[in-house]
Amino acid sequence: MSRGTGGEGRDRRESGARSGNASREPQAGGADRVSDARLIAFEVLEAVRSDEAYANLLLPVRLGRARLSRSDAAFATELTYGTLRMQGFYDRVIEIAAGRATTAIDAAILDVLRLGVHQLLATRVPTHAAVYEQVALARRVAPKAAGFANAVLRTVSRTSPEAWRVLVADGARNVDDRLARVTSHPTWIVRAFRTALAREGRADELEALLDADNAAPRVNLAVLPGLGVDEAEIPGFAPDRFSPVGGVADDPIATAEASDGRVRVQDEGSQLAALALSRAVPVHDGEQWLDLCAGPGGKTALLAAEALTVGARLVANEMVPARADLVRAAVAGVPVDVDVRVADGRELDLAALGAPGGFDRILLDAPCTGLGALRRRPEARWRKMPSDVAELTKLQGELLDAAVGALAPGGILAYITCSPHTAETQGTLGAGLERWAGRVEQLDTRAVVQEVSRHPLDLPGDGQTVQLWPHRHGTDAMFIALLRKLDPLSPPTATADPAR
Numbered sequence: 001m002s003r004g005t006g007g008e009g010r011d012r013r014e015s016g017a018r019s020g021n022a023s024r025e026p027q028a029g030g031a032d033r034v035s036d037a038r039l040i041a042f043e044v045l046e047a048v049r050s051d052e053a054y055a056n057l058l059l060p061v062r063l064g065r066a067r068l069s070r071s072d073a074a075f076a077t078e079l080t081y082g083t084l085r086m087q088g089f090y091d092r093v094i095e096i097a098a099g100r101a102t103t104a105i106d107a108a109i110l111d112v113l114r115l116g117v118h119q120l121l122a123t124r125v126p127t128h129a130a131v132y133e134q135v136a137l138a139r140r141v142a143p144k145a146a147g148f149a150n151a152v153l154r155t156v157s158r159t160s161p162e163a164w165r166v167l168v169a170d171g172a173r174n175v176d177d178r179l180a181r182v183t184s185h186p187t188w189i190v191r192a193f194r195t196a197l198a199r200e201g202r203a204d205e206l207e208a209l210l211d212a213d214n215a216a217p218r219v220n221l222a223v224l225p226g227l228g229v230d231e232a233e234i235p236g237f238a239p240d241r242f243s244p245v246g247g248v249a250d251d252p253i254a255t256a257e258a259s260d261g262r263v264r265v266q267d268e269g270s271q272l273a274a275l276a277l278s279r280a281v282p283v284h285d286g287e288q289w290l291d292l293c294a295g296p297g298g299k300t301a302l303l304a305a306e307a308l309t310v311g312a313r314l315v316a317n318e319m320v321p322a323r324a325d326l327v328r329a330a331v332a333g334v335p336v337d338v339d340v341r342v343a344d345g346r347e348l349d350l351a352a353l354g355a356p357g358g359f360d361r362i363l364l365d366a367p368c369t370g371l372g373a374l375r376r377r378p379e380a381r382w383r384k385m386p387s388d389v390a391e392l393t394k395l396q397g398e399l400l401d402a403a404v405g406a407l408a409p410g411g412i413l414a415y416i417t418c419s420p421h422t423a424e425t426q427g428t429l430g431a432g433l434e435r436w437a438g439r440v441e442q443l444d445t446r447a448v449v450q451e452v453s454r455h456p457l458d459l460p461g462d463g464q465t466v467q468l469w470p471h472r473h474g475t476d477a478m479f480i481a482l483l484r485k486l487d488p489l490s491p492p493t494a495t496a497d498p499a500r
């Protein structure tokens with residue numbers, strides 16, 4: 001196999017090409033036809049790289065505008081998400097094939113190459129089509145680099161995906177470095193996952209977890225309870241294994257769109273997390289509930305449906321106004337007044353929130369690294385840095401203190417992260433429990449979640465908290481811990497009292 005392909009044309013700035021759409025107009029003669037799906041995937045990759053865009057927000061907008069057929073939209077989605085997930089692996093492949101570091105390759109051409117490598121190594125797109133269209137795309141964004149793109153892609157195509165894995169792993173410094181290279185994760189994330197799994201005695205599941213991060217998650221639905229939706233009337237509905245309100249359907253998006261907000265797309269783990277709070281103990285009359293960090297409102301909607309069923313009042317707080325708007329939209333399908341507020345959750349005014357005596361239940365779905373949702377946020381693994389963890393755990397601790405402070409005596413707090421990083425899960429929780437020693441007790445969250453679940457969950461290790469996993473449970477890696485603020489007038493209890 002040739003390890004290099006020789007001369008790339010000069011930087012596209014020098015070549016006079018620009019990254020704007022205008023430069024992607026086909027050249028006369030139609031020799032550089034590029035399918036809409038590939039163009040959209042390229043433009044999303046470019047926006048993710050240069051504007052810090054989020055693929056899961058931008059792609060649907062671009063697809064909607066382009067009015068692609070269903071199959072072309074699916075292809076564009078697969079190209080975009082697959083390429084972003086495997087970017088680390090593909091970059092090493094490109095470096096070997098090009099004989100130079102990716103930092104020495106023009107950024108737009110690198111995106112073109114990444115998309116091409118994805119088609120060559122991970123899809124059934126015929127080699128000639130993948131190379132032809134990506135080279136045509138290269139010609140549009142940086143004409144002088146088209147020959148270079150052609151040479152790199154042809155070199156990549158001459159070696160099988162299995163052989164590329166061996167080449168990419170070659171020279172790895174240790175086991176985690178090898179896994180990081182081959183499964184396209186930053187090494188610090190691999191180490192964080194290993195630590196979290198080892199806490200459960202399941203470090204041997206690490207490779208399965210990393211592989212699960214690279215697979216597209218199913219589109220899962222929550223059928224909000226108590227709103228009169230008959231699951232039997234949803235075409236192809238099949239209930240989730242664990243969530244009592246979740247399931248899949250033949251066309252989940254169409255089902256959600258036609259439901260007036262009563263059926264929502266939601267990860268099964270998120271459903272279990274919200275239900276762990278609403279169903280932890282029986283609800284008494286006139287309970288006050290608070291969703292402290294509510295945006296964009298997925299769990300708020302489920303809590304709102306639960307609140308409607310049991311007659312509780314729900315306040316939803318979110319610091320970012322635009323995300324508070326999303327919360328309002330999320331709860332629009334539930335005929336209950338959800339009081340949506342915009343405030344820093346660390347500075348709550350209980351009287352102004354209509355709960356001077358504190359809240360009976362608080363959901364703290366804390367801002368976190370999101371390392372448990374890498375399946376659905378494909379670029380996140382390349383954006384997060386180890387330094388984010390320290391910043392976030394500080395914020396989590398402050399929000400945890402505010403939440404405990406806002407609980408009524410005997411009130412229950414659900415501390416949740418969509419990250420399994422132990423600093424954000426057990427670390428934040430343990431430090432909070434120390435600060436609140438004697439005033440807060442941990443509930444047996446496992447017992448509550450097992451009681452809520454349709455089927456028993458595999459939750460190894462000891463302890464009372466719940467850690468869900470993509471590879472084991474098919475959910476995002478949600479962490480759930482329930483705490484109770486002690487009532488100075490009653491003695492502490494050791495475990496929860498799962499009910500309902």
Ligand SMILES: C[S@@+](CC[C@H](N)C(=O)[O-])C[C@H]1O[C@@H](n2cnc3c(N)ncnc32)[C@H](O)[C@@H]1O
Pocket residue numbers: 270292293294295296297298299300317318319320323343344345346365366367368
């Ligand atoms: C993990 S998300 C919550 C997801 C939400 N529960 C759902 O299921 O859709 C965390 C949210 O906390 C918000 N946030 C961050 N810092 C905050 C603060 N100091 N006070 C209140 N909200 C905050 C973020 O804007 C973000 O919307």
